[in-house]
Each structure stands twice: as C-alpha cells, then as structure tokens.
Amino acid sequence: MGSTLTRKGLATRQRIVAGAAELFRARGVAGTSLDDVCEATSTSKSQLFHYFPDGRTQLIAAVAQHEADRVLDDQRPELDQLTSWAAWRAWRDRVVGRYRDQGQSCPLAVLTSQLGPGSPEHREVVVGLLRQWQQKIADGIRNMQASGDVASSVDADQHAAALLAGIQGGVMIMLATGEISHLEVALDQGIGVLLATPAQSGTPAQSGVRA
Amino acid sequence: MGSTLTRKGLATRQRIVAGAAELFRARGVAGTSLDDVCEATSTSKSQLFHYFPDGRTQLIAAVAQHEADRVLDDQRPELDQLTSWAAWRAWRDRVVGRYRDQGQSCPLAVLTSQLGPGSPEHREVVVGLLRQWQQKIADGIRNMQASGDVASSVDADQHAAALLAGIQGGVMIMLATGEISHLEVALDQGIGVLLATPAQSGTPAQSGVRA
DNA sequence: TTAGGAGTGGACTGTCAAGTCCATTCTCGG
C-alpha cells in the first residue's frame, strides 16, 4: 500500500510539483488549471490523481511546501551565518538580488494570497516558514550581541519581527509596483537600527561594515 | 452622457459593490461567484451586467477602488495630522486597532493577492493607494522636521517607504498567523527610528542606508 | 519468466459559473 513509489514515479511526482509551482508563480493559483499542469509537465490527468488522490487541494499543498522550502534555501548560506556586519550585508544583498531576479513572483506571496480564508493546511506551511525565518534573523542578532556588536539590551525577537515584517512588506510592494526600493530600504533600515545601537560600553563598534 | 443612472440605480450599484466587497473579504475573490454576489445583494444577473457591462473584471475593479478608498479613510483624521509625537502615537494606535478589529481580512491584501499577474487595472488601484499612503507618511515626517522634532538630514521619503513596508508586512503576517504583534513592532520601530533622531545637528550613527 | 502492481494515456461526465437574451416593470421628465 501507500508509499510504494518507484524511482520513476517519484521523478514524475517531482516533475509535477515543480511544473505546477512554476505555473502558479507565473499565472497565479487561481489562473492555473489541472489541465494546464498536465500539459506543462507532459503528464496525464490519471497520473496527477495517481500521485495526488485528493486532487487539486493536495497538489497545492505539495507546491506550497515545495515553495516554502525554497524560500529559506535561497537565502543560504548567508542566513545561517549572520555573525558579522559583512555577513549581514551579504545576506541583505542576496535577498534583494533574489527578489530582483525573480521579478513579479514571490512563491510565498502567491500562495498566501490565493489561500484566502479556509485551507488551514496551507496556512500552516506559511506560518511555519515565517517562524523559521524570524528565528534565523533573531539568532543572527544574538550572534552580534554575543560578539559585542549589538547592545545586549536590544530585544532580538522584536527586532527580528520588525525586520521580517519589513521584508514581507517590501516584497509585497514590489509585487504590486515592480519597484524593489521598498524592500531595500526596509532591509537597510532594519539592519541600520541594529548598527546604530551603542554597542555595550566597551567597544564602540569599529565594525567592518561599509558605511 | 454616461451618468444615465437613476437614484434607484445608483443605490443598487452601490449595494452590489458593498456586498461583493464583503464577500471578497470573507471568502476571497476566487471563492466568490457572481451568483453569490447576486444572492447576497438581492439582485439578478441582468442587473449585475447592467451596471458592470464588462462583468466580473469590472466588478472586481470597482470593489478594489471601493476598498482602497476605505483604507485611507479609516486612518483619518490622524493620518492627515502627523504634527506631534502624540499624533503619531494616535495614528499608530488607530492603525493597530483597526486591523485588530478587522481580524483576518484586509481589503487591500485580499485584492492584491488574488490578482496575480495580469489585470493591470487592479494593480493600478493598489499602486495608487500605496503611493498616497506613503506620501501622507512622508508629509508627516516633514512636519516633524519643520518643527525641529526630527533632524532635517533624515530622508523623509525613504523613511516613509520603510515604514509603509513594515506596515504592509505586519498586516500580511497578521493575515497568515493571526498575530498582530508584528504590525505593532513594525510601527513602533518605524516611528522609534524617527524619535531617536537627534533633532537639528547632523547625526553620528545615521540610521539606515549606507551608500 | 511471469504475475502483480506501479505507471500512463486519454476519453468521458457532471457540475458550476460567466455571460446572454428577452420579456416585464418601474422612473421620471415633459
């Protein structure tokens, strides 16, 4: 029963998810039919329902998970090593660069959107992603506190939350307007706030950030 | 020409838009059919197409405009009078309060979302709203600069952009998670950055933007 | 080699929603 998936079968399943993800990004979830997915991935309806017995809903969930994974992966390794101002800058640049390249399509946004009320599963995926993301940022702030580059009085979680909100808003605005400047400014300011923090009393940050 | 609309007709049109807006907020655009709108507003298909000859698309556009107007209206009068720190706080509280009351439904988000790629008209509405919103905030910052409460070296537009991004992101996260804390933190930090600005004299650790 | 199950193709069906049409009723200026 169940997980009897041949290597070939797994490849097909993968192909379907990847293809569907691309279509969702390009034309939106609502604007993509299962037939579209079949055509784009060179599969047939029966295959689709073979791998996703619950149909559309299940496919969307799978794509959501797939896309959510990608979001953090695309920020690595920088996101995991926010241990110096240079690293923060590198991360900032990576985030901006990634969204610039991606243009009008944020995998996350595409999914959060179309999943209005209802669909608790999908929401969970998004919530999990946001939580992890914020956690990574907070960890980065704590790194800086440990090394004395940021005052220990700073609330890492709150700053991480604000920074994450700025990123999300920046992306959202980019999707609507095509301008990436909001994202840049939000990141710069979110990091800048940390930078401006009087580091301890000991070393007034001679940080190697290109200021 | 054009306005061959009886008083009664106008009322009906209004009723349709308001009812559709409510449904969109509650169940999403994609999850709402024209029949749903008809039923909810006690109208018939022919009426719907009488007032919106271009059908669904045009209705959505009308609702988008309707909702966009609401967004700024709901922040008034505070948004128009950001002339003291107390005023900024009042505005902040109003924004937070409004979204808290509204729960899981942001008119703007609902529309930005479901209108993936395509639909240039809808996008324009959103872009216009964002532009106005940011403008209002920037004006507020300039007020504070004029009164010497914020350093004149601060770039009002950039700070307004960052603050707006924070708000948008905070709202987006609230929609996904149900938590309003991100919105609060984003607002607090965005305003806090201004507050921290030493009035007058050039500032040592300028927040944000390195160049 | 040979079953049995995984993988695949593609036609078919039922449903639902967008948009059309025409007959009927109401509004309002003259």
Add this chain to the structure above:
DNA sequence: CCGAGAATGGACTTGACAGTCCACTCCTAA
C-alpha cells in the same frame, strides 16, 4: 398622464474545469 429609457427577473447558452474510469504498458521482485 404618457412614453422613452432605465431597472429588473430569470431562464438559457456556452465553456471550462475537477474528478472518474478503464484499457494498456512497463518495471521489478520472486
């Protein structure tokens, strides 16, 4: 009060799309 045009009702057409079904092929393990 009267007629032109607005407002309304609701059945009808059309098309698209999710999901089903069955015949068929291919892999693989015993």
